[in-house]
Amino acid sequence: MTLIHPTAIIDPKAQLDSSVQVGAYSIIGANVQIGANTRIGAHVVIEGHTTIGEDNHIFQFASLGAQPQDKKYRDEPTQLIIGNRNTIREFTTFNTGTVTGIGQTRLGDDNWIMAYCHLAHDCVVGNHTIFANNASLAGHVEIGDYVVLGGYTLVFQFCRIGAYAMTAFATGVHKDVPPYFMASGYRAEPAGLNSEGMRRNGFTAEQIANVKNAYKDIYLRDLSLDEAKNLINQHAENHSELQILRDFLTDSKRGIIR
Known part of the structure; x- marks a missing residue:
């Protein structure tokens, strides 16, 4: 041959x-x-x-x-x-x-x-x-492990997308997308948790619940981003899945989608 x-x-x-x-x-x-x-x-x-x-x-x-x-x-x-x-x-x-x-x-x-x-x-x-x-x-641009980018996703220079995150079809990423989270829209906005992706990659129900609670701290509760980060930092001491999120938020230079 x-x-x-x-x-x-x-x-x-x-x-x-x-x-x-x-x-x-x-x-x-x-x-x-x-x-x-x-x-x-x-x-x-x-x-x-x-x-x-x-x-x-x-x-x-x-x-x-x-x-x-x-x-x-x-x-x-x-x-x-x-x-x-x-x-x-x-x-x-x-x-x-x-x-x-x-x-x-x-x-x-x-x-x-x-x-x-x-x-x-x-x-x-x-x-x-x-x-x-x-x-x-x-x-x-930096893309973490197990990320899924939907068709026609465009990522602006110097942006980061964290591990296990996902974007929808035709998403325009202009700021960092934290690990585990979903993003959608012409100017990307948070669109919930990539819980199905987490399940497929072996995360337990408890781990998914911990990340979902962190998502609520950042986006759904009446907290400033610094207050949400402080709560995540506290919980991350005993939960490895939150350590990934904590480190990403700490290192973000462009800021995260809001």
Whole structure:
């Protein structure tokens, strides 16, 4: 079986494991490294300083490792790093980082990235996420583990979306979305708790109830955000699920959706 289609163009300096499959008319640049059992479809372009792990499936017409869409970029050797067991569908575009950011764009493990999604420069995406079609991240965005982005979700630069959060269809995220919470709307507003996602990922009824109570402290009770955070800090001492929320709120720079 021929793993590299004869029409594919692979730079001699590229480092591909012997088990990598490359489809017709794909182009792979000199500074690309690809791990074992990764499958690359037809008409894929992988360029820049790009490292891709093992067991990924990259579908046709994806563009990975192109220069960032940042006018300050001056051909610095920044990176795109992709982990293991990711599904990356048609027409996705992932750019490398910038020296004014962290110098890398990173996608973790076991992510499901649907068609036409975009990861801009310096984005950091965790593990086990799902990006529905056309979800797009501006530069410097951070996405936690097990996040689900609805189709056509747009995330403004420097925003963060916490672990186990979820956005609805066509959500415009302009501030941070805390862990476990749902967001919806052209200018994202809180839309309840992602309780089903929590259940599917092994959270107990008690843990879900604790997070729901924290959601009420922030959004439904007559409390200031500082008062709600103080209550969450107290309860987090004995509940690990609330520690994730506490740390996210503490580290938020843009503020959270309100």
